[in-house]
Amino acid sequence: MTVLDERPEVVPEPPEHSERAIGILGWITTTDHKRIGLAYMVTGMVFFLIGGAMAGMIRVQLARPEQDVISEDLYNQLFTMHGTIMLLLFVSPFALGLANYLVPLQVGAKDMAFPRLNALGYWLTLFAGIVMLSGFATKDGAAKFGWYGYTPLSDGVRSPNLGGDLWIVGIALLGIAGVITALNVITTVSTMRAPGMTMFRMPIFTWNLFVTSLLILMAFPVLTAAGVMLFVDRQFDGRIFDAAHGGYPLLWQHLFWFFGHPEVYILVLPFFGVFTEIFAVFARRPVFGYKTLVFATLAIGFLSVGVWAHHMFTTGEVLLPFFSFMTMLIAVPTGVKFFNWIGTMWGGQLSFRPPLVWGIGFLLTFLLGGLTGPMLASAPLDFHLSDTYFVVAHFHYVLFGGSVFGVFAAAYYWFPKFTGRMLNERLAWIHFALTFVGFHLTFMVQHVLGLEGMPRRVQTYTDADGWSGLNLASSIGSFLVGISVLPFLWNVWRSYRHGPIAGRNPWDGQTLEWATASPPVPENYDEPLPPIRSERPVWDANHPDAKATAH
Amino acid sequence: MTARRRAGTIVAVAASLLLLAGCGNLGLPDPVTSQGKESRDLWRIFVWTAIIIGAIVYGLVGFVVVRYRRQRQAAEPGQRQYNVPVEIVYTAVPLIIVGVLLGLSIRTQGTVTSTSDDPDLTVHVTGFQWQWQFAYEGSDLTITGVPGKDPVLVLPVGQTVRLELESPDVVHSFWVPDFIEKRDLIPRVDNAIDVNVTEAGEWQGFCSEFCGLAHTGMRFSVRAVSTDEFRAWLANGGSEP
Numbered sequence: 001m002t003v004l005d006e007r008p009e010v011v012p013e014p015p016e017h018s019e020r021a022i023g024i025l026g027w028i029t030t031t032d033h034k035r036i037g038l039a040y041m042v043t044g045m046v047f048f049l050i051g052g053a054m055a056g057m058i059r060v061q062l063a064r065p066e067q068d069v070i071s072e073d074l075y076n077q078l079f080t081m082h083g084t085i086m087l088l089l090f091v092s093p094f095a096l097g098l099a100n101y102l103v104p105l106q107v108g109a110k111d112m113a114f115p116r117l118n119a120l121g122y123w124l125t126l127f128a129g130i131v132m133l134s135g136f137a138t139k140d141g142a143a144k145f146g147w148y149g150y151t152p153l154s155d156g157v158r159s160p161n162l163g164g165d166l167w168i169v170g171i172a173l174l175g176i177a178g179v180i181t182a183l184n185v186i187t188t189v190s191t192m193r194a195p196g197m198t199m200f201r202m203p204i205f206t207w208n209l210f211v212t213s214l215l216i217l218m219a220f221p222v223l224t225a226a227g228v229m230l231f232v233d234r235q236f237d238g239r240i241f242d243a244a245h246g247g248y249p250l251l252w253q254h255l256f257w258f259f260g261h262p263e264v265y266i267l268v269l270p271f272f273g274v275f276t277e278i279f280a281v282f283a284r285r286p287v288f289g290y291k292t293l294v295f296a297t298l299a300i301g302f303l304s305v306g307v308w309a310h311h312m313f314t315t316g317e318v319l320l321p322f323f324s325f326m327t328m329l330i331a332v333p334t335g336v337k338f339f340n341w342i343g344t345m346w347g348g349q350l351s352f353r354p355p356l357v358w359g360i361g362f363l364l365t366f367l368l369g370g371l372t373g374p375m376l377a378s379a380p381l382d383f384h385l386s387d388t389y390f391v392v393a394h395f396h397y398v399l400f401g402g403s404v405f406g407v408f409a410a411a412y413y414w415f416p417k418f419t420g421r422m423l424n425e426r427l428a429w430i431h432f433a434l435t436f437v438g439f440h441l442t443f444m445v446q447h448v449l450g451l452e453g454m455p456r457r458v459q460t461y462t463d464a465d466g467w468s469g470l471n472l473a474s475s476i477g478s479f480l481v482g483i484s485v486l487p488f489l490w491n492v493w494r495s496y497r498h499g500p501i502a503g504r505n506p507w508d509g510q511t512l513e514w515a516t517a518s519p520p521v522p523e524n525y526d527e528p529l530p531p532i533r534s535e536r537p538v539w540d541a542n543h544p545d546a547k548a549t550a551h
Numbered sequence: 552m553t554a555r556r557r558a559g560t561i562v563a564v565a566a567s568l569l570l571l572a573g574c575g576n577l578g579l580p581d582p583v584t585s586q587g588k589e590s591r592d593l594w595r596i597f598v599w600t601a602i603i604i605g606a607i608v609y610g611l612v613g614f615v616v617v618r619y620r621r622q623r624q625a626a627e628p629g630q631r632q633y634n635v636p637v638e639i640v641y642t643a644v645p646l647i648i649v650g651v652l653l654g655l656s657i658r659t660q661g662t663v664t665s666t667s668d669d670p671d672l673t674v675h676v677t678g679f680q681w682q683w684q685f686a687y688e689g690s691d692l693t694i695t696g697v698p699g700k701d702p703v704l705v706l707p708v709g710q711t712v713r714l715e716l717e718s719p720d721v722v723h724s725f726w727v728p729d730f731i732e733k734r735d736l737i738p739r740v741d742n743a744i745d746v747n748v749t750e751a752g753e754w755q756g757f758c759s760e761f762c763g764l765a766h767t768g769m770r771f772s773v774r775a776v777s778t779d780e781f782r783a784w785l786a787n788g789g790s791e792p
Contacts, residue, residue: 072764146761152738153721153763158680243738249722250737283619286632292642314724314760315735316742319664321657328649328656332642339641342611348628349621363612371601374649378656380590380663381597383732384579387724387759451578453728455759458767465755548632 031115033100034520036122038418040097041411043126044090048407049485050133051085054078056482059442063475065463075459076144077136077163083147084167087267088174089129091403095270096121096181098410099209101418103185105513106206108194108532110523113187117180124177132170135163143167146457148260149230151241151252156234165234168227175224182213182220189213194512196532200294203511203535204287207294208273211301215262215269218305223259226252250317257308265304267399269297271406272337275359278413279341280536281507282356283348286548289340290535296333296340303330313379314386327377334370338363353507354428358409361436362401369397372447387457390450393443400439408435408488415492416506420518421499427491431484438480445470445477510536580729583754583775585747586663587731593659594731597652604648663732666745670713674704678716678723678736678758681765692789696771703772704756705789707781708748716742724760727773733759748775 061070112118135142140161145154189210232238239245241252280287306326309318372394375381415423454467461467505514515538516525530541577598582588673688682696685704696702706712718736726733734744758769
């Protein structure tokens with residue numbers, strides 16, 4: 001029937017290291033997708049704390065006008081590295097960690113297609129992060145040309161510090177790591193699905209990681225190539241971006257955003273997948289409009305490679321309506337998803353456990369980022385809004401409200417699967433409430449600051465500017481967000497040892513990762529898989545009378 | 552009933568939050584150029600569209616959360632997965648909204664970015680690390696900022712002024728929030744915008760593209776004066792009239 005049946009029945013060799021070596025050596029030498037996944041996620045969380053500490057320092061500096069708590073030089077390093085870390089070393093690795101852990105489990109496979117390559121991807125990511133951060137230990141500090149490193153500012157004349165080179169090396173390594181992992185996900189999804197698991201029976205999370213991986217394949221090589229070009233300019237006098245010698249500075253912006261805009265969908269699509277699963281499970285319903293949702297994801301992926309120049313309206317060089325058109329159009333499939341999520345919950349039996357609470361928080365937060373998107377897609381409005389705190393607010397609503405809320409939702413949802421124990425729900429509520437209030441206090445006011453005239457990336461402002469009150473409010477909000485992490489960390493630390501035993505399927509889950517022990521055994525399944533006749537085989541097996549109906 | 556009332560409250564709170572962002576200009580400064588007024592009008596349409604869509608979606612989420620919370624001893628919920636007419640509606644309606652917004656946006660973009668063949672005055676604006684220089688064409692007047700004293704760009708009210716935007720080093724961006732417009736200064740790229748200032752006054756301007764160490768201090772002022780005052784000022788070599 002499928003490829004799997006044709007395979008000769010061989011007794012698998014015991015894994016060379018993974019489950020055999022114990023302790024720290026076991027983790028270092030592992031090729032097991034679950035361990036690599038966890039390593040990605042834990043590494044990502046550590047970078048989240050580092051990047052968050054940097055954000056806290058930025059908000060301390062901006063809390064009052066005309067402060068000089070943090071020098072301009074250090075401030076520039078902080079916002080550069082904050083952006084780089086949060087996007088490339090926190091959210092991306094966390095999403096790839098989820099992919100590693102869950103995609104094989106959701107499609108009924110024993111591991112990823114290329115386990116050793118998988119391990120290489122993780123170690124490259126960790127190494128890249130350390131290389132980038134090591135800039136802080138050099139004499140002139142870390143990279144300080146902004147996370148999108150515009151030329152000519154980032155060339156060897158204007159930013160000669162070693163930290164800049166370390167940043168580029170890190171970018172190139174991350175590009176390679178991303179491609180490796182994306183290939184692995186695509187191959188796993190394409191070739192290792194269990195019998196019965198057709199493409200249109202894959203869980204939405206797996207679908208989204210599949211599309212994300214396709215986007216990574218399109219976007220990351222461009223980033224790596226651009227990084228190499230910039231490195232050649234800095235180290236070998238390449239002059240690719242040097243206007244004085246016939247180079248073209250704007251080329252960097254094109255290349256960077258050709259990576260950069262798919263990148264934001266790479267960061268958020270996995271978490272759209274997370275929330276889709278959560279809405280269905282906690283409403284005890286099938287995903288509403290499953291196929292529409294898949295096509296919406298594909299549409300987002302397709303459109304996202306044609307919108308990069310909306311970051312460049314103010315350059316005056318790309319004022320084609322094409323880019324406005326594509327950017328506004330991408331709002332449509334995103335809107336479709338919103339209605340699908342609401343439709344999934346419609347008529348359900350919602351139980352407000354922590355994952356769903358984060359899901360509702362996501363809907364209420366991400367929506368506002370979605371609504372400011374078309375404003376920025378309109379070139380004449382972007383002429384005012386670009387490079388102001390309005391943009392800062394917009395992308396934090398999208399990336400924090402989408403991705404970071406998604407990280408926590410995923411953590412609460414799958415922690416029982418990862419560890420076999422439940423997290424404490426009271427602490428989860430405290431965590432959510434502090435984050436939600438803190439987040440909106442921090443970023444809601446930044447819309448107003450940007451409209452009134454506060455440019456982004458300024459180290460200070462004067463009292464006469466009239467921005468003091470809102471900046472103070474924003475800083476207080478950010479400290480709330482900072483504090484909110486503490487109950488989460490404590491919860492993870494304590495529940496890992498003392499939480500109630502979760503069992504195989506604590507949430508009445510629908511997809512195949514809930515058809516095995518928690519945590520799953522090596523090679524994933526300790527008993528035969530349930531028959532796969534829809535995108536929620538575990539639900540079908542547990543609720544034979546409640547099959548999805550088309551009408 | 553409570554469900555509906557609570558959903559209503561959520562909508563009202565969301566709408567008023569957005570309204571608090573500003574009335575009239577909805578958060579924008581009062582535009583002082585004819586181009587800025589065009590953008591402000593477009594902004595109003597976009598913001599109100601966003602408020603209405605936001606209120607509807609918040610209402611739906613609020614309704615679902617209140618109405619469909621889990622009941623004790625409830626039967627298994629309906630497992631209906633598709634509703635094609637509804638799905639078509641919620642795909643088509645956003646497409647129409649986006650199409651209208653795009654059309655309006657393109658129209659405004661044309662007005663705001665159009666440049667006159669025969670401007671009344673041309674000023675070469677140069678941004679460099681980390682100051683501004685304003686050179687008035689047809690006069691040898693050049694104003695350059697020095698640390699501690701921001702340069703002032705003096706413009707006549709009611710005239711079409713061409714700003715030629717040039718950079719010798721890195722990317723900068725010329726932004727006067729009260730103009731509701733900014734444009735980048737990029738080596739090897741010739742950028743120009745026209746502004747028609749409609750009232751006298753003095754406003755703050757910024758470099759809004761991060762340009763290195765002292766980016767924060769790269770500010771300037773714009774002072775708009777009547778044409779007569781402007782001529783006198785120019786004839787005086789830029790000293791105070």
